[in-house]
Amino acid sequence: MAIKSINGCIGCEECIKSCPTDVLRLNPESKKAEILYPEDCQICHLCRMYCPVDAITISPEKTIPVIVSWG
Template sequence: MTIENISGCIGCGRCVHACPCDVIRIDKESGKAAIVYPADCQICHLCRMNCPVDAITLSPEKTIPVVVSWG
């Protein structure tokens, strides 16, 4: 799994809206984020960067540096 953990999720949905690959969804029972399609994650860090409570942790073996283009 690319995204290792979503502990501490407050259910705001920012990660869901930020994900360009539709990997994360809000679980209807818990009201919190859930990794639905982990194999489709492109490790873009958008979910992690948009989380207001820093609840998302990426697996160390899959983490790549964030690259920001200013062009």
């Protein structure tokens, strides 16, 4: 699993909107994001980068460095 945890979620849904593979969904009861499809995670870090409260942790054993194009 790439996304390790979501702690401190405020329910803004930014991570859900940013995920290209629909790994995260909003829990209708808690109104917070939850990891439903961890096997589909592409480790793109978009959920982590868009989270305004830094609530998402990516597993270190699965992470790849964020690559930024300079050209």
